[in-house]
């Protein structure tokens with residue numbers, strides 16, 4: 001496994017759980033004991049948790065860790081990985097190098113400009129929050145919203161600047177995302193939409209309309225891209241987003257090379273399009289398929305297909321937001337509850353079947369909805385729109 005994040009660790013663990021007895025080696029660029037990322041923008045950032053190391057006994061499972069070691073290239077024809085500490089031969093290779101945050105052009109290395117992807121990033125940001133600066137967050141996506149939440153909780157003044165006309169513009173339809181814009185003000189943060197950063201000066205972010213927003217620190221959350229630059233020239237197929245192109249079994253274009261987690265896209269049979277998912281659950285579920293296929297190929301068993309209902313959650317502005325499915329091909333959008341209130345859901349249907357669901361403070365909707373999406377159950381839209389009715393009782 002290359003990459004010792006959630007997907008790499010879970011693949012190693014799944015191999016052992018499924019009875020693999022060969023050598024398992026986990027190679028990771030970061031020097032830290034493998035850790036979980038979601039707490040970085042939540043408890044770890046606020047100093048409520050020291051770290052978020054995975055609770056996995058690698059030694060007991062017979063998983064060899066090679067940390068602080070970066071993979072530099074791969075020669076699939078020779079079944080050899082190139083690392084900073086020399087070549088590593090393999091029978092089967094799993095690419096799990098995740099994603100890396102996109103930097104705002106021209107701000108790399110500028111003091112006071114931060115990203116939030118790694119434990120080191122979170123540790124650098126902790127004292128920044130403790131100083132209760134004026135903080136400017138660039139980007140009102142998932143990470144931007146979670147960071148703004150933590151910064152407000154720490155007592156900082158927070159301005160979020162977003163180039164689009166609403167938060168979460170890349171993730172949710174306008175009619176839904178605009179209902180979340182007010183959450184920023186509720187938490188005492190300022191959200192400035194249609195706001196493009198022209199440059200960052202000491203102590204301020206300058207917008208392209210020449211507004212100067214005071215900034216003791218700047219946190220950039222404008223997205224992440226697959227960490228695959230090291231695969232250039234390997235012959236392994238990369239897609240439009242520079243992600244590894246995997247097939248339905250999570251195999252890459254090279255023999256004996258799999259890819260899983262944030263670094264890879266896969267063809268979704270369920271949704272009829274290729275999906276590139278940058279969420280935790282995908283880095284939990286995908287590895288089980290990879291492990292089954294590695295073991296299956298060795299024993300000649302049929303290959304397992306990866307076709308999940310994607311799922312993620314976010315904790316922002318005192319709200320628990322959960323999403324399951326993929327809404328782009330929906331023909332109907334239905335609301336359950338008042339989006340001005342604390343708890344509501346949105347259901348997306350195609351031909352009366354639930355294909356995606358967003359739940360704000362309604363975890364039961366999410367749990368039931370996820371199962372209904374998986375089963376492809378035909379729903380009764382009239383019953384579905386009644387928030388007092390359990391989702392599972394709204395079937396046709």
Ligand SMILES: Cc1cc2nc3c(=O)[nH]c(=O)nc-3n(C[C@H](O)[C@H](O)[C@H](O)COP(=O)(O)OP(=O)(O)OC[C@H]3O[C@@H](n4cnc5c(N)ncnc54)[C@H](O)[C@@H]3O)c2cc1C
Nearest residue numbers: 003005006007029037038071097098261262278279280312
């Ligand atoms: C701050 C934060 C909060 C999040 N919160 C949520 C949340 O609330 N809900 C949710 O669903 N998802 C959340 N996510 C997303 C989730 O954490 C990711 O989807 C998940 O970590 C993906 O796992 P991965 O193993 O594919 O990639 P990663 O976790 O990125 O791990 C990849 C590892 O590979 C290493 N690597 C990269 N290149 C190389 C190389 N060339 N050689 C060796 N090693 C390499 C990296 O250093 C990294 O350690 C959050 C992410 C972040 C950053």
